[in-house]
Structure formats: C-alpha cells, structure tokens
Amino acid sequence: MKILLISPTWKREVGTKRHRRHRLFKTPPHNLLIIAALTPKDVEIEIIDEHIEPIDFNKDVDLVGITTMTATSPRAYEIADRFREKGIPVVLGGIHATALPQEAAQHADAVVIGEAEASWQKLLQDLGEGGKESLARFYENSHRPDPSEIPIPKRSLVAKKGYLLTRFLQLSRGCPFNCNFCSVSKFFGEKYRFRPIKKVMEEIKGMVGKPLGTRFLGFLDDNIVGNIAYARELFRALIPYNLLWIGQSSINIARHEDVLELAAASGCRGLFIGFESISEASLGEAHKSQNKIRFYEKAIKKIHQFGITIEGAFIFGFDHDDKTVFRKTVKFIEKVKLEAIQFSILTPLPGTKLHEKLEEEGRIIDRDWSNYDLAHAVFQPKLMTPEELKKGLDWAYPRIYTLSSIFKRLTGLLRGRRWKYLAPILTFNLGYRRTVRGPKGVEAS
Ligand code: SF4
Incomplete structure (x- = not known):
C-alpha cells in the first residue's frame, strides 16, 4: 500500500x-x-x-x-x-x-x-x-491515548526537505486551562498527559551527539512547565547532553527560580510566552486569568537574568481593546525589551468558546476559513471597526520590527549573560522584519 x-x-x-x-x-x-x-x-x-x-x-x-x-x-x-x-x-x-x-x-x-x-x-x-x-x-477513539504509546516521529521522511530546524519533540498533550480563544483543550482534553521522561530521553538520545547542529532541540508543548515536578525531572535529565533548546512556557515559570536555573543549565535559550494582552480586563475576558499583568515586568526580568530570551505573543481585538491598544502594547514591549514578538488578531476558531460566544452575539462577519489565519478581522470588535483592527495589526507588526525598535529591544541583551546571543537574535529579528514589512498601515492612535 x-x-x-x-x-x-x-x-x-x-x-x-x-x-x-x-x-x-x-x-x-x-x-x-x-x-x-x-x-x-x-x-x-x-x-x-x-x-x-x-x-x-x-x-x-x-x-x-x-x-x-x-x-x-x-x-x-x-x-x-x-x-x-x-x-x-x-x-x-x-x-x-x-x-x-x-x-x-x-x-x-x-x-x-x-x-x-x-x-x-x-x-x-x-x-x-x-x-x-x-x-x-x-x-x-473512545478514550484519550495513553501518552506512553505516542511513537517517536518518523523524522527520516523529511530529513532531506531542507527545513531550517528539524528536531522538534512533544512531551505532553492536553491543557487544564480554558482560554476561550484556544482549541487545545477541546482537541487534546482538559488534563495534561505527559510522556514518561524515560521515553522522551530515549527519543532525544537517538537524535543528538553528532555534529553541532544536532545539539539543537525544540519542544512543541504549549507549556513546558505545565507540571513543575515533571519539568524539574526533565531539565535535570537533559543537563548531561549539553543541548541548546527552545520551548513554550507560561509566564509562571518565573515564580520558580530553581526551575529557571535548571532550564538554563539544561540548555534553554529561548521561551515563547503567550502574554496575550497588557489589559487585566482582556485577560479576564479570555479566561486567561492565570496571567497576572502586575507580574509581567518582574517575571521578564527574572527570566532574562537566567540568560533566557523571550518571544512574546500578543492578541489584539478583545472587547476591552480600543484603538489605543496597538501603541500601548508596542510601548510596553519596548520597555521590557522582549527579543521577538508575535502579534495576532483575536480569531474565533470553530470549536472554541470564543466562537460560540461571538456566534450567539451575531458578531461573526466572515466565514471564509482561509481568513482565520490570525491576521484578519473576521468578527465585529466592540470598541473599533474590523478595518481599524486590521489596520492596527498592520501598523504594529512593522512598527515593532523597525530598526530603531529592534535596537531598543536588543540593547537588553547587553546585560546579564545574553550578549552572546546578539548576532543570532538580530538575524532572527531582521528575518521577521522582512516578512512583516508590507504596504504601510494606518497609524494607530
Ligand atoms: S492558550 Fe495555552 S494555556 Fe490557554 S488553553 Fe490554550 S494551551 Fe492552554
């Protein structure tokens, strides 16, 4: 066959x-x-x-x-x-x-x-x-698969396809949180299911140890510290392999200094963190109250102190967002000096609570699924028009990747143990800059 x-x-x-x-x-x-x-x-x-x-x-x-x-x-x-x-x-x-x-x-x-x-x-x-x-x-399936049965991905099938990075692993499935815009809990369930560390290490041992390129790993999990005890055990097991890795984490990693220390010692060089918003009201609206804005600045400093860089993700278009959200968010990011940024427009993906809510309120204005790419306004926002929301994104993205903004943000690398990442992170920012520069957006107020 x-x-x-x-x-x-x-x-x-x-x-x-x-x-x-x-x-x-x-x-x-x-x-x-x-x-x-x-x-x-x-x-x-x-x-x-x-x-x-x-x-x-x-x-x-x-x-x-x-x-x-x-x-x-x-x-x-x-x-x-x-x-x-x-x-x-x-x-x-x-x-x-x-x-x-x-x-x-x-x-x-x-x-x-x-x-x-x-x-x-x-x-x-x-x-x-x-x-x-x-x-x-x-x-x-009548029940969720046992994570110990998740097989090692057949990476040989894509070995010659020219991907920049190929060694990505998944440690867990599911998420106990219920952010209303996210489909992870619906697809993978509302409980974390972790693969046994022994199996994960077998998979890692099969990939590392050859040229320098093989020292690099990426973890695909939405929150690598979803279970702190598991994270501690994993990071300790990784230390002897002299790896470099990136992953996704909740901001709450900063509450556990010993975990940050272990993460850094095991080779963590970058974390993707979903901040989502700098408005407490918007986070409440998204049911993401596990994020605490008053903690953001302190947490970012703490993570940076351990030599770990941060790509922050922010969403525009919550019911509490007006046209000032774009400029305020850019200002915050430059102040805390995040090394990379991902912006999205709030998108009511089918199967999410957000989709149900906006459907009930009659606010979905676009049903062409190809526009559900997190870069189009497919619903009627509360405090701006869909056009203003889209223009705001189209302004904020190129703005945060202007040379002056990159310079402002990356001066943070000169402090602590992160100066040595200046060249790769600058290259990463310039790559991002090339992809987000488009026709000039309208200035957000
Ligand atoms: S956004 Fe992250 S924390 Fe929230 S439900 Fe999705 S995976 Fe879980």
Missing part, C-alpha cells in the same frame, strides 16, 4: 504576510510524522508539506491523508476533491476536521476525529480488508 500524507498551505490567493513568515520559519509537520510512525512498516509513505513543495496530483497512491487547521481547511478541501475525482480515497484529520467533522466529511471518504493513535490503525485495517467502501465515515 502507498500513502501520501499532506500538510496543506493557506489558500494561495490569500497570500498573506503570515504565509510568507510561515515559509521562513518552517518546521516539519510533526503530526504527520507521528501518523507515519503509527503506520505499519510494510506501507510506503510520503509526506508533502505544501508550505515548501508542490503537490503532484498524478501520484499513484492508495490513500491520501490531509491534516487540517481552520485557515488551511479550504485548501485541504480543494486538494481532497481533486484526489477523490481520480478515485483515490481521502482521509481528513486535524484540529479543524475535529471541530467540524460533518463539514470535513463532505470532502473525504473518512474523517479522523481527535488524536489519531488507534483510530488510524483501525482505518488502515478497514481499507486493507475491503477497500474504500469499507471505510467508516468517522473514526474516533
């Missing part, structure tokens, strides 16, 4: 700045590497990541599997329709297909709902036994 697994790109005609940025900071499609690892060894598998390579629709395959996010779903459906016209069965999975399985089913022979472990093997068994007529419409 031959299977083609596809990670689709954003719809081509949208061609947003975000799309270009995605191409620059591309990482392999981890979920498809897991699917490949779950597939029996005698099955031939190819992975196409449409962000970096075109799809050959004339490929002779027995099954096409396509992963979906909301913004990529229109393109996923186009691809699915084209393969199905040729009589090739298509399976859709991923976050969007899980949120809207009935919609996905209109373009697929089968839909995998939720995590693929067990469902995928059952689907392949059905296909092998009776062809596409034997496929069920939906495949869904």
